[in-house]
Amino acid sequence: MTGIQMDSLERLKQHFAQRVIHQSRQLLEIWQNLHSTQWSSQELVSMQDAAQRLLRYAERFEQHAHLKIAQAMLDNLDAIENNNNRLNSQFIETITQLLQELLQTGLRQGESIDNVFLPPMVRKPLYVLLQDYEKAERFVQQMHSFSLQAEVFRDASSFLQAMAKRHPALIVLDVDFSGDEQGLQLALTLKNEHESNVPVLFYSSVEADAHIRLAAVRAGGQAFFVGELDAASVLEKVEASTRFAHTEPYxxxxxxxxxxxxxxxxxxxxxxxxxxxxxxxxxxxxxxxxxxxxxxxxxxxxxxxxxxxxxxxxxxxxxxxxxxxxxxxxxxxxxxxxxxxxxxxxxxxxxxxxxxxxxxxxxxxxxxxxxxxxxxxVRDSLTGLFNHTHILQLLDDARVRASKSTHALSFVMIDIDHFKQVNDTYGHPMGDKVIKSLALFLRQRLRRTDYIGRYGGEEFAVILPNTDAESAQKVMDDIRKHFSEISFPAQSRDLRCTFSAGVVEYSVEMDDIDAAQLAGYADEALYAAKHAGRNCVKIYTAAPKPSF
Structure with a gap:
């Protein structure tokens, strides 16, 4: 396949991803309205219309998995209509499950990563406007490590031209862009004259006084960053404004x-x-x-x-x-x-x-x-991930479900390499940034059906339902490679970190073990990765049973 064909295929993937995301958002928003309203014929018609459009897109791009989900959604909506438009618990759980499947963007059992991976943040780009152009370019490079599209602008005119063509997901704007406090004026212009509702994150290279911070709020600022731009903190804001807020029904x-x-x-x-x-x-x-x-x-x-x-x-x-x-x-x-x-x-x-x-x-x-x-x-206060106790409980629940089905289940233990040196050399605040960044990175690149926990300190745990060990290793290895490319700004020199991981696949032969023992096997594989030189992913291999 030529480079041009590859580019065309990637553009087609991204185009389809955007269409699916739009239709998924419509279906999800209608369904989520049930948390504050009542089900009616209007919601039924709206969901049927959105599901029908999703079906057409799936047929056009020959996306069989999405075609199957859209058809199942329409079948269930028709069944609700035939039930005098009355919901019951089975309908609610089925539709919720279909929406969960629709929003998955990662690996599924038996499928190739290349065939199913769609960038999780395939939406609109970020626009970055900093007085220091080199700093802006370094920041954009960090964003690219998180699979975020970002564009840098040197002046207000080129930025406004870009805004006229396409609104971004979010704007990172220096309060002094193009002159003292001119960034604030630019944001007010966008808000008042262009009626833009794009979230703006303000930045200042020096500590800002109350006057500037108040002006930033009045200009529509969603956050204010001072000093070095923290990619992880910005990413949190990006996720909050772009991700699906899928809530399980009560x-x-x-x-x-x-x-x-x-x-x-x-x-x-x-x-x-x-x-x-x-x-x-x-x-x-x-x-x-x-x-x-x-x-x-x-x-x-x-x-x-x-x-x-x-x-x-x-x-x-x-x-x-x-x-x-x-x-x-x-x-x-x-x-x-x-x-x-x-x-x-x-x-x-x-x-x-x-x-x-x-x-x-x-x-x-x-x-x-x-x-x-x-x-x-049940969540860790620093990362927002599940804590040690709860991730083991979730693992035990997943183990029981896997034992009753034919689906594979993998469990992963992750440890940041040389983390003590990070704390000793750069300080504990930098160590917290690294931990928080890896948590965000995992959340971004794994499926919504996967469970991620902070096992303790610099250790993380991941539960991958419907995933065998080899597939889990490929997924984690891809995450490992991309995470190693992230640069954390520091005073002396920028910091880059890696991690090691161990994978264990649950099998029917393990019926008599509990979650703690399964985690122990993953820990053995993690130890093997550390012993192999770190910055790699190893699969647990049971020791051969002695023959008598």
Whole structure:
């Protein structure tokens, strides 16, 4: 294949990626509206229209995976329409899963990386306007390491000409570009005369006073950077303004001995996009909790086998469910009895009959708060990745799912090379920048179905469902090569870092091992990578069993 043909193919890939991203965003935004509205015929028609356009694009570019997803989406939307446009939990989970598959951009089992990889940030470029042109070029080079398109401008006229042709995803603008505080004036011109709503990140080479910072805010600035430009911090802002904010639907478990009441509650919550499971036997609640993993529990107060307060006590005795909100839904109108019931571990009390809007608003608010709190508990404060404990729990869950299916599962341990030297030579703040940059790099280049955790210190862990060891090694090796090209600005000389990684693939022969043992095998492969000279990726190989 000639160079011209290769360029044409890459342009075609990028064109298709942009079309898919646009249609995916439309589908996602309509679906995400269910977090604040109710499902109606208007949402159905809008999703059918967006899915139909995606189907046409997939057919035109012969993208069979996306064609299959778009067709499945249309089939499910037709089924909802035939169900009197009524959502149920199965429809909600199926459509959510299809959207997750649609937004995946990485490796899938049995597919070549070259065939499926589309740059995760294939959107609009960044525009960079710094008074120091050489500094701007170095910064752009760092952005390229993160697969971000970026363009540098020497003067305001060429920048405005580019803006007239194409708006960027984001503008990095020096407050003194083309003269003292002229960057601020340029941003105001964009905002007032050109009615631009492109996010602007302001930069100053020296500490800015309150006057300049206030002017930056009034000019529409989204952030303000001083001194050296931190590629990782800028990337965070870029991701926040361009990435898909895909949120899993809330999950509610309803326990009510009245089938009619349980069905009513389920239908009301389903219409708001909330996945709901209703049971009439409270003695099954613990089993359902473990299987369903809800964000929230709705209990009837009076049931024949055991009452609501008794069940609430049982639930709270299990450490795993201490933070799950419990709401009573009961006809009890005695305030003292309501308060007594809530003292047993419940968070709210709703009286029957309850208005649907009141029920939905209460469930959404409680579930959102609980999910936010849970997210803070299971995530590392520096990187935002899952912490050590939670990544092992996710690995154990993935191991159980893999054991019940024919899909492969790989686990990766990563360690930044010579990290102690980084801290000793450049200081701990620089070490934190390196850790944060690798976290962003992994999030950017892995699929949304992959799980990434900070295992501890400079160690990271990655769970790759539906991926065999060789494919995982290729993915991680590509990430390793590109990460080594990132330059971290420092006073004495710029810093470059590498990492080593170990991969283990879960197999049926490992049924009797837990997540910690599987992580141990990945750690052995990581040790082999370190022993081989670092800056490489090794696959775990089990020692041969002795023959007798």
């Amino acid at each position: 999950r509610a478990l309803v326990v009510d001995d009245s089938k009619a009441q349980a069905t009513f509650t389920e239908r009301v919550l389903n219409s708001a996009g909330i996945v709901t499971r209703a049971i009439n036997d409270p003695t099954l609640a613990l089993t359902e909790l473990l299987d369903f993993d809800p964000d929230l529990i709705i209990l009837d107060m009076y049931m024949p086998q055991c009452d609501g307060p008794e069940l609430a006590k049982v639930i709270r005795h299990n450490d795993r469910f201490v933070g799950v909100p419990i709401i009573y839904l009961s006809a009890e109108d005695d305030l003292d009895k309501q308060l007594d019931a809530m003292s047993e571990g419940a968070d709210d009390f709703l009286m029957k009959p309850v208005k649907p809007r009141h029920l939905v608003a209460t469930v959404r608010n409680r579930a959102a708060r609980a999910r936010n709190l849970k997210s803070r508990i």
